[in-house]
Structure formats: structure tokens, C-alpha cells
Amino acid sequence: MTSHETTTPPGRPATAARTTSRDVARAAGVSQAAVSLVLGDKWRGRVSPAKAEAVRTAARDLGYRPNLAARSLRMGRTRTALLVVPALTTEFFARVYTGAARAAADHGFGVVLYPSPDGIGPARDPFDSAAATLDGVIASSMAAEALTALRDAGLPLVMLDSDPGDDRATATVNLDIADGVRQLAAHLTALGHRRITHLAADVDSWTFALRARAVTEALAGVPGTLLRREPSALAVDAGLHAAHAALTAPGPRPTALLCDDDIIAAGACKAVRRLGLRIPEDISVTGFDDLALAVAVEPELTTVRLPAEEFGEAGMRALMAVLDGGDAAAPALPVELITRGSTAPPAARP
Structure with a gap:
């Protein structure tokens, strides 16, 4: 038995033995040695990518589980x-x-x-x-x-x-987060929006810092654009309060709220309605992530799918x-x- 084969549990009849590496090799149209290389992740340069994928597919379809204990001892992992x-x-x-x-x-x-x-x-x-x-x-x-x-x-x-x-x-x-932000900014400006408030996630992480920079850079080259920023925690209620603050702040009201994720955007939609405004007639709202929530709100969210x-x-x-x-x-x-x-x-x- 190779180290990739599974044994029949004690007390189980031999006729009920589990799938072996030979079965996987037959289904994938390769040798048992190729199965061993692929499932041991040693196939590169020795087995073609197409055959490696065929082995993985056959193993999944057949429910094959290699003998991990033996392999771990051999590899020291x-x-x-x-x-x-x-x-x-x-x-x-x-x-x-x-x-x-x-x-x-x-x-x-x-x-x-x-x-x-x-x-x-x-x-x-x-x-x-x-x-x-x-x-x-x-x-x-x-x-x-x-x-x-x-x-x-x-x-x-x-x-x-x-x-x-x-x-x-x-x-x-x-993920190409910066490109996603650029796509959102280009979408809003192409529609004619120039007063845009960024509802920015109040989270100290690289990804949200990148989004803030990308928004600023994307809108900097659009003449007449007024960009403001309002921080928000990653929660619906926080998005509601941040959007309310943005929409009631002194000065011209934004025409679009660009939100760092769909959860903040869902809160922003609630704020817009509570102020007696309409989406998208009075205020456009965008999200980020394309969670299930994005199609649960009405109207459904324009967003970036990750x-x-x-x-x-x-x-x-x-x-x-x-x-x-x-x-x-x-x-x-x-x-x-x-x-x-x-x-x-x-x-x-x-």
C-alpha cells in the first residue's frame, strides 16, 4: 500500500474498502505515481497542469482521502x-x-x-x-x-x-482594491456627480488606508469635484450616523455617498430615507464587497464585487x-x- 492509500477501518468488510490511489489514477487517466506527486504537491515540472487538475478533480469526485499520517511523518509536517x-x-x-x-x-x-x-x-x-x-x-x-x-x-x-x-x-x-475604488469613482463622475462624500471605514488597516488614498487620487483629476470624508465603524448603525452627519453638514449637500463597504452603505441608505430623500433621485449610494446585503436593500446597491x-x-x-x-x-x-x-x-x- 502506498502512503496515499487509506486503510479499511477495523471491523469493516473488505468489500467496503475506501477509494484508493489506484482508483483515482484510473479515473484521471494517469499513473499512481502521478497521483502521489499531485496529492503530495510535488508535481510541478513533473506532471502537466492539466493532468494535475484531473487528479484533484478525480480525488474530490471519488471522495478520496490520502493517508495523511504517513505522509506527515515522511515530510516532517x-x-x-x-x-x-x-x-x-x-x-x-x-x-x-x-x-x-x-x-x-x-x-x-x-x-x-x-x-x-x-x-x-x-x-x-x-x-x-x-x-x-x-x-x-x-x-x-x-x-x-x-x-x-x-x-x-x-x-x-x-x-x-x-x-x-x-x-x-x-x-x-x-485584491486590486485601488482599481475597484477607481471604477466606483469613474462611475459616479461619469454620471455627473461632483459633490461626493467618502464614508470611510474607521479601521486602522492597510486596505482601508489604500481605499482612502485611491478615492482622493481618483477624484483629484476631475475638475470641480468636492470630496469630503466622514469616518464610520463597520456597522449598519454607524453607517447611518455617518451618512446623516454628511447629509446635514453645513454647505452644499453631497449628491453621492461612496461607502467603504456594503454594511456602511446599508446604513447610509437608511439615513437617506429618514431624511425624506430618495435613492438614487436625490442621493446616489455605493458600497464595496458585493455581499448578499447588496441585493437585500432597495434599491439594490451599486458596489464592487470581490x-x-x-x-x-x-x-x-x-x-x-x-x-x-x-x-x-x-x-x-x-x-x-x-x-x-x-x-x-x-x-x-x-
Whole structure:
């Protein structure tokens, strides 16, 4: 029996034996050696990408589970990765986990999820007793303060949505957040909006600092644009209060609210209606992320769709490349502007 085959549990008849690597090889049209290379993540340069994908697909379809204990002993690894996220209170990080876990399963890895107990902010001591049982870590920049202990643990670290120059990271994987902001700004200005308030997430992280810079830069080149900024926590009520402050501040009222995420935007929509205004006739509102919430509000939100599951997969693949001594560099994942009913040209001035 190869190290990739699973044994029949005690007391189970031999006729009920689980799928073996031979079954996977037959289904994928490759040799057992190729199955071993692919599932051991040693296939690069020895098996074609198409055949590697065929092996992974066959293994998933057949429910094949390799003998991880034997492989771990041979490779000196625990085959476990830690995913550190700030919260699971929104679906974005749940989808990141789904993608990471799927990619991990293709490599015979397990994923330990560590969200912040406080929702938004750093997790507490995730490495306190875990370093000896982990091969590596994937972490969001929003939970970056949880990573101080990595310097002592010596674990490889892949940072998501993080400054590529962060010296704590072994590798970084990013979404093209700046391009998403530019797409939103271009959409609003093309509609004719010139008085725009940025409802900016009041979170100290690289990704939200990047959004603020991108908004400023994108609108700086549009003549006659008045950009204001109102901070908001990542909550519906906070978005409501921030939007109310923006819409009732002295001076000309903004015609568009550009929000750092869909949750803030949902609160902004509530504020607009409570002031007796209409969306999008009086005020246009945009979000960011394209959560399920974006189509739960009325009118539905114009927003930027982030490929969260693909993001998680890319992070896990980068960690696997690091562990194998390969190149973990990857281009930023593209994002997509989704236009819906919450944006329209501004009302004509009286």
C-alpha cells in the first residue's frame, strides 16, 4: 500500500474498502505515481497542469482521502495551516475561509480558523500554544496586530489584503482594491456627480488606508469635484450616523455617498430615507464587497464585487508554494464594478 492509500477501518468488510490511489489514477487517466506527486504537491515540472487538475478533480469526485499520517511523518509536517481573520460577522471572511479550505484539501492540508473574539480588530494570542502544531499562517491585514508572536514562532506567513512591503510577511496576496475604488469613482463622475462624500471605514488597516488614498487620487483629476470624508465603524448603525452627519453638514449637500463597504452603505441608505430623500433621485449610494446585503436593500446597491473564495484559494496556494520553497508571487486579483439601482445622475440644480 502506498502512503496515499487509506486503510479499511477495523471491523469493516473488505468489500467496503475506501477509494484508493489506484482508483483515482484510473479515473484521471494517469499513473499512481502521478497521483502521489499531485496529492503530495510535488508535481510541478513533473506532471502537466492539466493532468494535475484531473487528479484533484478525480480525488474530490471519488471522495478520496490520502493517508495523511504517513505522509506527515515522511515530510516532517503537521499539514495544518492557521487562518487568522478579524471576524466572521460578515460573509466575506466566511467565503475567504471556504476558498482557503478547498485549496488546502487539494493539498491534503487542514485549516484552523482563528477569528477575533471581539469582531473587528486583532485576534488574541493565536500562537500561544499552536506554533508546534502548524506549518504556516495566512492572515488578513485587519488582524495584523495578532501576528507579533510570529517573529518568535518562525512560521511562514502569507498576508492577505496587505502592504507588499510588510517585512513580517513571507508573501502577500492582494485584491486590486485601488482599481475597484477607481471604477466606483469613474462611475459616479461619469454620471455627473461632483459633490461626493467618502464614508470611510474607521479601521486602522492597510486596505482601508489604500481605499482612502485611491478615492482622493481618483477624484483629484476631475475638475470641480468636492470630496469630503466622514469616518464610520463597520456597522449598519454607524453607517447611518455617518451618512446623516454628511447629509446635514453645513454647505452644499453631497449628491453621492461612496461607502467603504456594503454594511456602511446599508446604513447610509437608511439615513437617506429618514431624511425624506430618495435613492438614487436625490442621493446616489455605493458600497464595496458585493455581499448578499447588496441585493437585500432597495434599491439594490451599486458596489464592487470581490472574489472572496478565489482570494482564500490564492492565499492557500501561496502558502503551499512557500512551504515547497517555490515562488509565491501572484498578481492582484481583479475586482468588478456591479452597477445597480442605487446610482443615477444627480438631480438638476434648482
